[in-house]
Amino acid sequence: MKNIKSPDYDICIVGSGAGASPVAYTLAKAGAKVLVLEKGPWLTEKNFFKDELAISIHDAYNPKLEDEQHVIEEEVQDSEGNKFWQGEKTSDSGWSWWNGSVVGGSSNFMSGYFHRLKPIDFRLKTEFGGINGANIADWPISYNELEPFYAIAEQKIGISGRVVEHPHQEPRSTDFPYPPIAELPMSSWIDKAATSIGYHTVPVARAILSKPAMGRRSCEYSGYCSSYGCSTGAKGSGRAALLNHAVATGNCTIKPNAKVYKIATDDKGEISGIHYYDAAGNKRSVTAKTYVVACQAVETSRLLLASKGKQFPNGLANNNGQVGKNLLFSGGGTGSGDFIYDQLTEKQVNELKVVGPFINRALQDWYQIDDDTFAGTNRNGQAKGGTIDFLFHQNPIARASGTQWGSFDLGTAEDNSAGEEQGSDKLLWGEELKQSIKHEFTSYKTLRFEVFNDWLPTDDCFVTLDDEVTDQWGDPVAKVRIGYHNHDLEVGTYLAEKAEKLLVALGAKNISSSVSGYPSTNLMAGGCRFGDDPKTSVLNKNCQAHEVDNLYVTDGSFMPTGGSVPYTFTIYANAFRVAEHIKQQWFGITEIIK
Amino acid sequence: MTSFFDKNYQTPAWFAEKKVSRRKLLKSALGAASLAALPTFAVSVKHQQLLELKKRDPWLTLDATLSHLLPKSTASNDISAQGIHALEYLVQVMTVQPTKQDEKDFILKGVGWLNSYANSEYRQVFVALTFEEKELLLREVSHSNAGRNWLSTLIDYIFEAMLSPPAYGGNPQGVGWQWLEHQAGFPLPKKGQCYFELPARARAKNIKASSLNIETKV
Numbered sequence: 001m002k003n004i005k006s007p008d009y010d011i012c013i014v015g016s017g018a019g020a021s022p023v024a025y026t027l028a029k030a031g032a033k034v035l036v037l038e039k040g041p042w043l044t045e046k047n048f049f050k051d052e053l054a055i056s057i058h059d060a061y062n063p064k065l066e067d068e069q070h071v072i073e074e075e076v077q078d079s080e081g082n083k084f085w086q087g088e089k090t091s092d093s094g095w096s097w098w099n100g101s102v103v104g105g106s107s108n109f110m111s112g113y114f115h116r117l118k119p120i121d122f123r124l125k126t127e128f129g130g131i132n133g134a135n136i137a138d139w140p141i142s143y144n145e146l147e148p149f150y151a152i153a154e155q156k157i158g159i160s161g162r163v164v165e166h167p168h169q170e171p172r173s174t175d176f177p178y179p180p181i182a183e184l185p186m187s188s189w190i191d192k193a194a195t196s197i198g199y200h201t202v203p204v205a206r207a208i209l210s211k212p213a214m215g216r217r218s219c220e221y222s223g224y225c226s227s228y229g230c231s232t233g234a235k236g237s238g239r240a241a242l243l244n245h246a247v248a249t250g251n252c253t254i255k256p257n258a259k260v261y262k263i264a265t266d267d268k269g270e271i272s273g274i275h276y277y278d279a280a281g282n283k284r285s286v287t288a289k290t291y292v293v294a295c296q297a298v299e300t301s302r303l304l305l306a307s308k309g310k311q312f313p314n315g316l317a318n319n320n321g322q323v324g325k326n327l328l329f330s331g332g333g334t335g336s337g338d339f340i341y342d343q344l345t346e347k348q349v350n351e352l353k354v355v356g357p358f359i360n361r362a363l364q365d366w367y368q369i370d371d372d373t374f375a376g377t378n379r380n381g382q383a384k385g386g387t388i389d390f391l392f393h394q395n396p397i398a399r400a401s402g403t404q405w406g407s408f409d410l411g412t413a414e415d416n417s418a419g420e421e422q423g424s425d426k427l428l429w430g431e432e433l434k435q436s437i438k439h440e441f442t443s444y445k446t447l448r449f450e451v452f453n454d455w456l457p458t459d460d461c462f463v464t465l466d467d468e469v470t471d472q473w474g475d476p477v478a479k480v481r482i483g484y485h486n487h488d489l490e491v492g493t494y495l496a497e498k499a500e501k502l503l504v505a506l507g508a509k510n511i512s513s514s515v516s517g518y519p520s521t522n523l524m525a526g527g528c529r530f531g532d533d534p535k536t537s538v539l540n541k542n543c544q545a546h547e548v549d550n551l552y553v554t555d556g557s558f559m560p561t562g563g564s565v566p567y568t569f570t571i572y573a574n575a576f577r578v579a580e581h582i583k584q585q586w587f588g589i590t591e592i593i594k
Numbered sequence: 595m596t597s598f599f600d601k602n603y604q605t606p607a608w609f610a611e612k613k614v615s616r617r618k619l620l621k622s623a624l625g626a627a628s629l630a631a632l633p634t635f636a637v638s639v640k641h642q643q644l645l646e647l648k649k650r651d652p653w654l655t656l657d658a659t660l661s662h663l664l665p666k667s668t669a670s671n672d673i674s675a676q677g678i679h680a681l682e683y684l685v686q687v688m689t690v691q692p693t694k695q696d697e698k699d700f701i702l703k704g705v706g707w708l709n710s711y712a713n714s715e716y717r718q719v720f721v722a723l724t725f726e727e728k729e730l731l732l733r734e735v736s737h738s739n740a741g742r743n744w745l746s747t748l749i750d751y752i753f754e755a756m757l758s759p760p761a762y763g764g765n766p767q768g769v770g771w772q773w774l775e776h777q778a779g780f781p782l783p784k785k786g787q788c789y790f791e792l793p794a795r796a797r798a799k800n801i802k803a804s805s806l807n808i809e810t811k812v
Contacts, residue, residue: 041793050779053758054789063795101795224779231781257796281799355777396776400753404746427736427745429663430729434673437753441774472798 009035012288014260017105018571019294019555021238026579028252032586035253040101042256048229052395055228062098065091067472071479097521103256104239111226112207114159115565116150118170119143124561134456134485135326137560140532140541149573157236161205168367181210181219183360185351190361193505204360207236221356224394261475262307269311277473294555301463301527302478317545322538324463328526328562331488332451333515335496337508338444352445363388376490386453386564388499403436404428449499451492453564456485463527484517525556525567543578554578598707598741652705657681658721662728664752673773683755683764692790704744759783
């Protein structure tokens, strides 16, 4: 009898973030032998500090761009008006596309605004019809199919929040498992102002524990959250919430500093193993019964495209040419308004100066636009809208930067010592510099908002492999074309104007907003969309490759449209859904072997 | 380039748009080869070491420049380059942090250019000038693109010294945060926990050790 070597593991997962960790957790708990290959190091709460130099200035939780980078293709126009796509290496531009290359991935550094998608997001084409230039497709599953897994994710990740009646409240089977985290006085300011102009605020659910649970401490309100790694374990990263428990079962092995470069296939097109470089750069390989890819959208497409074989000359699961296509970001933009201390009461100023808790307020009144004045591509004022979230920024070095240039306003022209140079680029130092930075920090506070709306899938937004640029291991890097649809700007502008009206009602000054077609590189999805038709999608409704039975993609790559909220919560929920499917498949395989 | 006023220096378009990384800005100002490598130090520069360093260039001139950019005043609750340990922070940037060589070269070249200019105008080195002479000289320097970039770079480091965690050598006892009524987060990194001391990332085999992002100490 021929001795066939059994696979090394039941499940091998490439990546360890929000798309990977629910699979590792679910399968390890079920008894399967799971291997997680993560490119970055395995850090813990002890490695996360409120250190602006590490997080912002030096991007220390990501690869150096000289070592690993991307090529970004933007549309440019020459002097004669001819448009063309021009690529630029991110090591030249300084525009990093990494979002946390460590165990747990970018979920370590998320803000954790956990809005669910709404039923309408699953059937965008049916509800609003097609839009010229956009490849809109309904999802092959409904909200009702995903809803139970949102509820599971809320429990396992530890979501805090409260449900309120709202015109666009999505159906829920359960209440939030944890009460809301503490709020700033600004939260009630926003509620009051919103009510005064007929808006309805939504308390934002957060992936932050409001009380200790599941071996994790609760939030300690250090004042720096957002993109900072969490040192208490309260933030529901895939590492803190799921992988630690997966490893504790004894069934899950995490290999950090393991850079996967190819999923190999045999002549029959079956996966023969995963190839990776270990920490020292040695080539290694491993086999499993089932393979899961979850490297975040761009890198997932890159890995599949790089995994060529006899049956897959254009990359794994890519004989229809769909891998890398219809990449998504988040449409929208940002805006802000200032609260000038000397125009407020002492009580108001003191309330503004509170640091630690969260604003946790959003507007979703226009999640579905029904407004004849909406001028975008639409049907009689009907369009998919989006979400507006409010926040304060903390980073002091970033705030100081720029105060050395003489354009500060000290209140009146008479007492403006830099008045002659105001608006110019006079470099300030000495007492002028002190005045400038002191004024910046102690005279006002800026309330910011972020607009999230659909980034429509188009033929001009996709991932390929670059022909020339390679990473430190010599493998081609991902080239990303970042075209956008004008509809995204029209919706974003509509929403930003609504947000600005709230800032007016709040009494803010210097109100402004900016909506652009630049991608939000921390919010990426698509590239391996799921669907029922193998000709037009990479994955089936279970996020299983149409062409390879034991290959799944569980990060945000599966999304044919992205919805109008940050992606992480939906990635978690969908990964729990797919994990359940993989578990049932694994149970079936195990039974057959028995 | 031989001075702040070299006619060959051109400000790139991206500088005007203020969308450029500091690294790119500095690269554009560089012309000649790197200066000799500076000696390296442990993360905490000891007080006695610093006193010795300040006696000679480049630190002598850099200390004087930083002190002019953020001078002491008689006002209470004031802040100064000395009070925020700006030089200590800059020494760390130049000798401990994995700062790009071209950025370090630019800072060092600026010291030479500044003293050359001081000599040409006053026949003295920069530190020997009066406050008024230094002010006039630096204002002239700031009218050149390269000079403005050099001074702005030092001011950026003043901000980092003022507002980064004390483990990096500046902002002793959080004086910068207190002056600006800024509440720092917690936990803060301690010695051995700075951004360049995080666990190492995987490396390809053909990457030479000399290019590794590791701390060097004497």
